[in-house]
Amino acid sequence: MPAGRPTTYDPRYCEEVVDFMSQGFSLTAFAGHIRCARSTINEWMAVHEEFSEAVKIGQATRTAKLEKTLIDGETGPKVTAHIFALKNAAPEEWKDKVQQELTGDGGGPINHSLQVTFVKPGG
Template sequence: MAKYQNWIESEGILKIEGWARDGLTNEQIAGNMGISRETLNQWSKKYPDISDALKKGKEITDRKVENALLNKALGFTKTIRKAFKCKDVVYDNGKRISEKERIEYADEEVYIPPDTTAQIFWLKNRKPEQWRDKRDIEHSGEIGGVVIVDDIPKPDTG
């Protein structure tokens, strides 16, 4: 059986999609498959199932990253599970006779404020005309009042 046949069956397609979803590059995926990146590119062109698995897996990861970036840009509330050390102390006539420690857990809601860097990144990519650092400005017509002089005598250095 040819090597590609293992990868166009459902189990192989599932692995490829999973690796893409985990954020692996095509080169890393090819390495996991035991082939070169060029071979993976050829197989992607020849076998739509492989191409679709790569696209689908990467799209899922891209969406997760986009959502995480958006949350970071806007701020969000998150529930965090915290551990607390508690002591049980037993006294008898004012004298400590035993002490036991235990760990208890409690959920706490924490507000993560908006992140300026995430906001800038989002805006520069989503609205580049308004937010990019470098703007292209076209000028038509003449610039009046400017005279370029290139015949200024050089000082005698001798």
């Protein structure tokens, strides 16, 4: 066993991280809640497969909480805050779609031409 500081990891954190994040809190907030650094959480995820899986479940339950809050009809600044949180919590589903407009020189239309050449078969 390598020498060094002993880990403070506790298998009970698996259930705790899911419960905590299901309230809408981030993984960094969980680190603060249990009084450890976010980098420590990342190390635990790399070493303890069960904890890594629990974090993934926690992230999904956090997204569910944030979405439910929006669906339940909150209004005002909290809506914007929840949308912002969702864009970061689940970017694959809550990203802004970028539209790109193509223009020609000076913002004008794109000039194009098409040349078609017909070739006789066999000749």
